[in-house]
Amino acid sequence: MKILLTGAAGFIGAAVAAPLLARGDEVVGLDNLNDYYDVQLKRDRLARLQGQRGWRFVQGDVGDRAGMAALFSTERFDRVVHLAAQAGVRHSLQNPNAYVDSNLVGFMNVLEGCRHAQVQHLVYASSSSVYGGNTRMPFSEHDSVDHPVSLYAATKKANELMAHTYSHLFGLPTTGLRFFTVYGPWGRPDMALFLFTRAILEGRPIQVFNQGQMQRDFTYVDDVVEGVVRTLDRVPDPDPAYRADAPDPASSAAPYRVFNIGNHAPVPLLDFIACVEEAVGRPAIKQLLPLQPGDVPATYADVDGLAAWTGFRPATDIRTGVRQFVDWYRSYYKV
DSSP: OEEEEETTTSHHHHHHHHHHHHTTOEEEEEEOOOSSSOHHHHHHHHHTTTTOTTEEEEEOOTTOHHHHHHHHHHHOOSEEEEOOOOOOTTHHHHOHHHHIIIIIIHHHHHHHHHHHHTOSEEEEEEEGGGGTTOOSSSBOTTSOOOOOSSHHHHHHHHHHHHHHHHHHHHOOOEEEEEEOSEESTTOOTTSHHHHHHHHHHHTOEEEEGGGGOOEEOOEEHHHHHHHHHHHHTSOOOOOTTOOTTSOOTTOOSSSEEEEEEOOSOOEEHHHHHHHHHHHHTSOOEEEEOOOOTTOOSBOOBOOHHHHHHHSOOOOOOHHHHHHHHHHHHHHHHTO
C-alpha cells in the first residue's frame, strides 16, 4: 500500500514507519519539524529511516490547506495514518492557538484530502485525555466523553466528531485511537519519563504533581505501534448492531470506530518513579506539588474493544519498558 504518515518525525510516527516499511509498504512521511521540542531529536529519528526501501520524507504542515490538497492530489494515497498534532496538555494553557491551527485546521485538511482522494482508510490519533472528568474506571469507549478538562482534550474529542461526520457524509472509513501515556525509547522530552530520567541523572529534583497521588496507564511504544498497524489493516464497516435510539460512542451506522490503546494496568506515580530510580541506579529528589490545571488524577484503559477488533492487547510491563528507555537515553546522550 501507499501510506501517508503525518507526524513522521514524532515519537510514535517514526516508530510506526518502521514496520510498515519492513513489510513492503510505500510510506510518505510528513512533518513540519517545529521547535516545540528539540528538532535534532526529530531529525535523528528520521535518520534511522533514511535509505530504507519505500521511504520518502516531505517537510510540510498539515495546517497548510493548499499544500495538503496538492499532496493528496499528487500522491494518491491508499491509506493515511494521521499522528501530527500539537501535543501536551499543559502547553495548551499557554499557547491555545497552536492547538487550533494543528489539531483542528490540520485535521480538517487531512479529512478533505482523504475525501477527495478516496482514501480507503484513515487511522488517526486521539487521546486518553478525552475522558476528562470521567471517574468510572476503566475508561471505556462506550462511555460519554463530553467533559474535557483541557483544550488539548477538547481538540481530540473534536477530531473524533469531525471524523464521524466525514464517515457519515462521504463514506470515509475512519478509526480513532485513544493513546494512553505512551513511553519508550526516542520519547518526547516533555513527557514525565524523559524529565524524570534527566533530572535524576543530573541530581536535580523531579516535580511530582498531586503530591504523588496519580495513576497512569503507561503504554510502551512498541505496543502502540502494533495497535496502529493492526487497526490500519482492518477497515471499518458500518456497525450492524448500532442503534440510533441507544447510540454507542464507539461505533456508528457509518464506517467509524474508536478504540483505546492502553496497557490496562494503571501504575501509581510513585511506583513509576521507583522503576526509574531502579533503572537509573540513583534515588530521586522529589518535589511534591499540587495537581496541575488540565491534569486528571488517574487513567485506566479498557482494551476489550481493541482486542476483539485486532486480536491484540498491549502487555509490556512497566519495569521492562522503563529500563529500555533509560538504556536508550544513556546511549543517545552518552551519560
